[in-house]
Amino acid sequence: LKTVLPGAEDFSEESFYEEIREKDETGRERIAGAKKLEGSVAQARRLCSRDPKRNFPVVTGKQGGRVVGYATVGTAQGYSSTLRVLVGFSPDLAEVVAIRVLYQQETPGLGANCTEVKTDKTIWGYLFGSSDEANADAAPPRPWFQVQFDGVQTGRLKNEIKAIKGLDAITGATITSDAVRKAAHSASLRVSAALGREIPEPGKGGRKKR
Numbered sequence: 001l002k003t004v005l006p007g008a009e010d011f012s013e014e015s016f017y018e019e020i021r022e023k024d025e026t027g028r029e030r031i032a033g034a035k036k037l038e039g040s041v042a043q044a045r046r047l048c049s050r051d052p053k054r055n056f057p058v059v060t061g062k063q064g065g066r067v068v069g070y071a072t073v074g075t076a077q078g079y080s081s082t083l084r085v086l087v088g089f090s091p092d093l094a095e096v097v098a099i100r101v102l103y104q105q106e107t108p109g110l111g112a113n114c115t116e117v118k119t120d121k122t123i124w125g126y127l128f129g130s131s132d133e134a135n136a137d138a139a140p141p142r143p144w145f146q147v148q149f150d151g152v153q154t155g156r157l158k159n160e161i162k163a164i165k166g167l168d169a170i171t172g173a174t175i176t177s178d179a180v181r182k183a184a185h186s187a188s189l190r191v192s193a194a195l196g197r198e199i200p201e202p203g204k205g206g207r208k209k210r
Helices: 041-050 111-115 123-128 174-195
Strands: 010-023 029-036 055-063 066-077 082-089 096-103
Touching (some): 010 041, 041 055, 066 174, 082 174, 111 174
Antiparallel strands (some): 010 029, 010 055, 055 066, 066 082, 082 096
């Protein structure tokens, strides 16, 4: 959770929900709301684990009693697997804080690169560990593809990845790339439904200005 809500110190508030779906005028299903799961936390977690396409958790991240964001999991069908993506959102749901791909079984060397971490460490660095001590306290590097989602306006996740400024698809893996975007969009709809709040309309550009 710290990966997607790095500013939070406390993640104690955890609730579990079941999607309420309905068909729109075109016959496609959409998330229309969310029903809180009854029973114990252990029971709810089992339901979420067994059926992540329907059931999901929502975690509130706080720092000093102040809400710094919300996190939940979204799912989407990729090229060869159903991806599960953990997404952190700002307190107003206006932007993505960060994402983390929790599960994927995409094509090695192509779609599986959605979890690839690039490094500039040389063979000499591996052999002699020249920079290990200096970087011992640094946060571990994150996959380059996932880092692109930091600060993306939540309302833009409904668009195809090629239409979102600042997001580049993985070469040769457009389906997987857009599946990550779809899963993040699914997460945004879930947290919106669970909290009973609308996602703010995005402004100009692909990212929120800082």
